Amino acid sequence: MQGNQSVHLQIATPKGVFNGSFPKTAKISEVIDAVVADRGLKTGDVFELCHDGQKLTPTTRPLVSFGLEGTVKLELIATGSGV
């Protein structure tokens, strides 16, 4: 995937930093699934993708709809607690 049709994501995860490119049209849920698989995180655990403290939800929306372009730094956050 080259050119402006893809977004390069650098994502801080519970198992180090993920680097990879995705089509702009990739859904947030698809990105989460890919990163969980790549990092060897437990399938079935719930994670959220965040950008500058903002949750990227709903996860059915594509990357481009959040204005993410070029190289972007994100965080993969484990859901839970705050009770």
Added chain:
Amino acid sequence: MATVREKILQSEEGDLVEVARFKGWQYARQENNAFKLGVPAKDGSWVWLLCDHSEYPGRPPAWHWVNPDTGVLDAPGDTPLGGGFLHSSGTICAPWNRLAYRQVNSRGPHADWDLANWKSNPHTGACHSLTAMALRIAQELRSSFVKRMA
């Protein structure tokens, strides 16, 4: 020869150092199974934590707020508040924080949680590692932080 616990901690420290460097956090290993972590809050200030993982992973780590200059733990001026996570008791309210348990901390919000079963507590979610916990704390400081206790 390293024990299983030592191997787990060694692996998790590697992940945490990598993420801390990537995020621009301040990480400093301490003596006695602990580390200090500085992360930015919503207002642009820095919040410091001392994580005591001496009983981890059998028991959850204790995430204290710390003054980076004096080393004093959990002083009101160093304690962030905001929402249910950055709890009004001055503790991080999560089953993966040992200080949230009333049985070990008089300020702990929960007398109803079982310390030994912290990983299976449904509120733990996927916060099973030190790096997952640190990422969650940093996220809450960016999104839920309102003020310091004093």
